[in-house]
Each structure stands twice: as structure tokens, then as C-alpha cells.
Amino acid sequence: MSLVRNPFKTATLTIIWGWLIVLVLAPTLLVVLVSLMPENTGQLLGGELSLSTLWQGFLTNYGQMISPVYLSVFGHSLWIGLITTLICLLLGYPFAWMISRASPRLQPLLLLLVIIPFWTNSLIRIYALRTLIATRGLLNDVLMNLGLIDAPLRLLYTEEAVIVGLVYMLLPFMILPLYAVFEQLSRPTLEAARDLGANGLATFRHIVLPLTMPGIIAGVLLVFLPAMGMFYVSDLLGGSRHPLIGNIIKGQFLQANNWTFGAAISVMLTLVMAFLLLAYYRSVKLFKREVTL
Amino acid sequence: MKSSAPEKAPLVKLRGISKTFGDRKVLDSLDLDLNDGEFVTLLGPSGCGKTTVLRMIAGFASPDSGTITLESTALHERPAHQRPVNTVFQSYALFPHMNLYDNVAFGLRMEKVAKAEIHERVREALEMVQLAHLSDRRPDQLSGGQQQRVAIARAVVKRPRVLLLDEPLSALDYKLRKQMQNELKRLQRRLGITFVFVTHDQEEALSMSDRVVVMREGGIEQIGTPREVYESPSTLFVARFVGEINQLAAQVVRPAATAGRIEITLLGQTLELSSHGRTYQGGEAVQVLLRPEDMRLKGAEDSEGFPARVIERNYKGMTLDTVLELDNGQQLLASEFFDEDDPDFDYRLGERVRVSWVPDWEIILPDDEPAVTGAGA
């Protein structure tokens, strides 16, 4: 087959490789390079590149991240990300379980309902949330009309608002991978556990939890990382009080014009992702896929 | 083989079990006794309710009405994980994230058995199924037959009073299946506990069981030893479901002069056959049933039997199976042991012969079913 010249195949491979190298490989390398450049020259690739310059760049940019100012901001963003992920997990786990146990005809519909909100632009959805919880928003309106509160609650521009916004946007990303592992959990496996003497709690602890662990980690991956990057949620719901790592990066690129530092932060974020991915793969190997007949 | 009358009280009693799914009555007031130490098979076509009965004993389905008692315990009131009953699932249902050892040990850990004892019993169970050397492996690293044996070991290690097997051999190939049938039978004898086996394969049921329960549409057609069910089916359904059978429509004329015999008209001839202990009315419509191996073929010049034409011959290794067409168009199946020395044995396609059977080996049952005439069950 490979001896016969296949123009279609050649063309196809050229397009694919071309696209990916230019639009994936090159930008990635570029970011790493920029993060190692010593000073921001306002234009890319100005100045000489030598090993010592790169090392200087590394120290400057990555060193700046460890400064107390930035560390506290990163810490705060990490905290928000963790809380968001935890809430998504607590809400999403039983939700995915219940969908997987619903009648087979209903399941695709339920999943579709989870995805439909994504057919309006994210910003519009955050905007909608904002109108609900604003001082003169719907929530306060309803609560005051019901007489439950006297003065409107100040919900906007709080850390809680940002977390609510993030959970609202990212919950489906926790639900979908969890659903995928729950769907694989066949009834006979659970019945076998009960048959062998495990009550509900024991079944959960020894069978359900380990077998859904890959889904949990996938969900955490899909929620935690974005939670720290979604700057628009923080902008619209948190003002400038609760910046996420995404806000910092955006600021460095679009306002402070400090691309080298922004690139360094991005590289670190990517490394965190890689680390989580490793954990995911270890967990999948540990809890192997079920054998089906 | 001994008859099905138990010497002591049954271990498990099902009384009046009924179950309706939606608008379908899956089980209709079923009564069943299971004796201690016996290998009993629930046999029947898909949808007859046999799996439902099994799941009710295990605790995964509950009857709408009726009781299940194990000795003096009301089993139907206990949840599944508290019953001294264990199941070998059709899909094996091994825990994919545990190795063999942990799979087999799981049930014992749930019982909070001491570690040393767990080790002892798991080793014993794995040795019994010849898998002790693979105890570190995961289920997906094993073949289907090996997984099956792990599933058995896992259930058996808990020493249940009753072991339930839900069509466990259906996924195995022919040779492996035969091998596992023997192993299961040996295992049951060695352990001495009650095995309840569900299958739709009647050959499997006959070869393994002490007793066979033939089920149909939520009820029991017949309970008996394999021999009883095969040689003395009590209904047309049982006769047709268990093994191949030829059916000939006939009519009783009257009781014959000799005691215990009746006169019957069949295919235009009047014959005198054994009444097989039943009494018949004159003029009653019956079905004369014949197993293929009871048929005998003779040359066309012979005076006995009915004229027929050979339309198919299948050499099956052990037997020569012949499909014959009677003058009225009905087809019969005959299965004879291959005898090379008999010069008359091998009939050619299209040849005319006379078909008869070994006297008194026929089964006569009242004609109470819409007939499926012809060879086969």
C-alpha cells in the first residue's frame, strides 16, 4: 500500500501536520520561550537569545511569582478553585448517579438538558446570574416581597458570588465524566457486592467509590483548572476584589504589557494541569476498566 | 436414580410465589421445595420466570405475594446481604479493581472474619478451582473460563446454604462448557450444599441435575429426576422441550382385550399399544410421542411400521440421523447408532423404507396443545 503513491493521503497528512505544527506546537513553544525572556521589550523576540539570557529570564519571571504579593493572590485563587471543585463534586456526584439509574430512554434527554445552557454565550449566562443576585436583582426582590429580609443582601462582588458563578458554569463538566463512569458500573457488579454481604455503605466504600474514582478525577480536572482561569466570572461577579489567576494573566498581557511574566504564570498553570493528568492516569490504571462479556 | 420423594424436610420452601411486572404475570402462585445437598435445575424457555425465581431466593427481587423460608427463617423478609445464599452471576460480575484474592476474600471481609481465617479459606477456595497460582491477577487478565471459576470460588468460600447459578456457562464454548459441567457437578458433590442452577439448555439440565424443574410461563410443568422428565414427560410441553421428539396424532378406539393395553388408530392403521398406566375414553384424541433414538427403520418390503421416504441423512459421528417423510407429508426424525456391519443400515436419499419403533417405548399423552406436528421439539 505504501509503495503506491497516494496523493490523497499525502495531501491529508500535509494539511494535518501543517495545521497542528503551526497552530499547536509553535504557539506552545512560543509561550515557553517568552516565559524565559528576561525583560519585556514590548515586541516579541527582540533582543538576543543565549542560554544565560534565558536563565536570567527564568529567574526574573518565575521568581516574581514567589513574591508574597503574588503568592497571596495565587493562594486566594487556588482556594476559590478548590471550593468550587468541592461544591461541584458534592452536587454533581449524586446527580450523575441518578441520571445513570434513570430509564434508558430518559438518559439522553437528561444529558441534553445539562448541555443546552451552553448554547448561549457564557457571558450572557453570567450576566443573567448577575441580574439575579444584584442588590436590585430578582433574588432580593423576591425575598423582600416574601418578607424574609428587610434590607437587600449584598451578594454581588463577594467571594461567594464568584464561587456561585463558577459552580454554575462548571457543574456540567463535573457531571458528564461522572455520568460516564456511573454508566459503566453495571448492576450485576453492585448486586454481587450485596450478595456477598456488603450493605449499602460497604458497597459504596469498597466498590462504587474506587470504580468511580477515574470519573471523579476527570471531573476535578475539568473543573479546577478552568475555575482558576475564568476571569470574566470574577470580573462580573467579584469586581476586582477577587481576582483569579486568569485575571492576573489577562492583566499582564492586555494591560501591564508584561508578557514575559504572564507567560511564566501560564506555564506554571499548565504544569499543574500536567500533574493532575498524571494523577488521573495512575488512577485509571489502578482501577481498571470493567471486563464486559 | 432415586425418585424425587425427599427423606427429610426440604431446606428451602417457596409457597404461593406470585409476581407481576407491569401487565405481565411473570410468576403465578408457584410452590417449590429445594432439598439439602441436591443439585436442582430450573429449566425452561426465555421468559418462563426461572431467573426471577432465582433472584427472589437471592434477594434481588421480591414476590408480590408468597413466602420463601429457609429452614425456619422467613427468607423473603431479609435483605440480600443478610441471606446465607450466594449467587454466581451470568456475567460473573467480578470486581474489576481487585485481584483474584481480594475478589474471593470480599465476602469474608464483609463478615468480619479474622484475617488468618480469610487467608486460609481463600487459599482453599482458589485451590478448589485450580486458580491459586493466579491470585495476584486482575479479572481482565483472565480467560472467560477462569473468570467463571473465580466467580464460583467467591460465592462458595462463604459456605452458603444454597448456591444459585444464573446460566453461568452460557458464554463458554462447547468443549469448555462440557468440562465446566463436570467440574460443577463434582464441586457440588464435594461441598454437599444445595445448588440451584438456571438454564434453558435441556441437555445441560439433564446431565447435571438430581432434579429438574421444568417451567413455563410463570408456572411449573413438571418436577422430576432427569430420567423421569425425559422418559415420562407429564405434558406435551415437557415432552417437546426436553430433547427432540416426534409427534403423531392418534385416536383411542377402546381398551384392548388384554389388560393394560389400548387400541389406537394412527396414520390409517389400528395398533395395540400399552396404556402406560393411564385410562382413556373411547374416541379420545391423543398424541403418540416418540424419541428419535427409539425409532427403527426397516426395508420397504417389511410388513411392520409405516411407509416413508428418506429425505435427509446426517452423519453425526455417533449416530446417523435420518429425516423421513410419511405418506401424509409429515416428517419424522430418527437417530440410530451407526452400525457399519449391518448391510441394511445405510438407506439412500429418496429410498422408501418402513419406520417403526421399539414397542412400549412410546409416550402417549392427551392432545391438549395446539399441535406442532413433525420432527423436533
Added chain:
Amino acid sequence: MKASAALRWFSRCYLTLIFTLLYVPILVLIGISFNDSRNPFVWGGFSLRWYDKLLGNGNLMEAALNTLWLGVTAATLATLIGTLTATALYRYRFRGKPLLNGMLFTVMMMPDIVMAIAFLALFIALGIQLGYFSLLVSHATFCLPFVVITVYSRLTGINPQLLEAARDLGASEARAVWHVLVPALMPAIASGWLLSFTLSLDDVVISTFVTGPTFDVLPLRIYSMVRLGLKPEVNALATLLLGLSLCLLLISQLLLKEKK
């Protein structure tokens, strides 16, 4: 068993609760878009005035149409290249497959914001002006892996002898792919397109970075509107977008059903 009935009832309640929470903001939005009064939370009667105003708001309409157009073109581009990629990965042997898979994987897992700045850096380095083109290419790229996965998994279910039969009967490679493979892959291609369209329409992060003054997209328009003051037309816009997407889904489902 009483326990299982109670559990089912609890399940239904929980599902309903979460769905309600997910949809309340959107439903409120839709409701307000038809509300006649200026105060969004006082019902003033059913009216389409905001839709009128929307159509009159040139900036907003332009941004909306741009976003839709971007979604359609980016999805199509991603589907084209993604399908080619999936078939190449599945059928051909060539060097560097791990690298290819690695790059696709990188795109899928990389945080949006990192990809956004990477694209920005690329375009600046190459001297490409930011606008429709940069958006198109960026969106198509981040949708690519999802199309590849969708189409690839369907490929594994297709009888490989189908293509051989086509070649045996005289079809060139290109024609074999077009006449045999593509029709068989249609459901996967369609759902890949739909997924890409969804991702593109939904995107804020990447659009923020690679957009230019010549091509206004929704996220930025709304951003600036939020700063200046909320406008009721946005509710109408959201409702329209949602309705349009639902129509698209219905059409795609009908098309797929016909194919079968």
C-alpha cells in the same frame, strides 16, 4: 420495597432541584425579554419591544451575527480537518503518530487562558492582524480534538472491508472516502460539528485575546455593555441565540434520522 420507592422519589426531587438551579437564570432571562416594563422584575405585559430594540441596536446585532457566523465557519473548518485527521489516524500508517496524538491531547487539556495567550503570541510573532481570521483559526483549533475523538470512535465501529470493496471496484482513495466512509460517519461528523459550534458560541476566554477591532464578537460587546449599564435587549438576544441553537439541533436530528 419501601426503601427503593423513597429513594426514587428523592432522586426525582434532587434532579429537579439541580435542573431548576441550572435553568433559573436562563428562564428568567427569557421571561424578562418578553416583559413590557422597563423594570425587569415587574411584569408589565407580554411584548416584543426588546426584540425590536435589539434589531435596531446595530452594534449588538453585528456582534451577534459575527459570533454566529464565526461559530458556523469555525465548526465547519474544525469538522473538515478533524474528520480528515481521524480517518488518517485510523487508516494510515505514518511516522509521528504519538506526536500527533500528543498535540491533539495538549489542545484538549490545556487551560483556555493558556491557549489564548499562546495564540496571541503566535499571531503577533507572525505579524497576523487580529480579527476574523485569527478568531476563525483559533476556534477551529480548539474544537479540533473533540471532532477527532467523536469521529474516531465511530470509525472503530465501521467494517474496514467497506473501503476495500470500494477500491476493489475502482474508486480512487479520495472517491472511496467520499462515497463510502463519509456517509457512514455522518452521525459522528454531525455531532462533532454541533459540539464545535457549541464550544465556539460559548467561548469567552480565547475570543477576548485574539479578537481585533475589525470583527466585534459578543463577549466583548457585552463586557463593555455591562460596564456602561445593562441593556434589556441583551435578554432578547440571549433568547434568540438559545432558540436558534435549539432549531439547529432539531434540524440536525431530523437530517440524521433521514439518513438512517
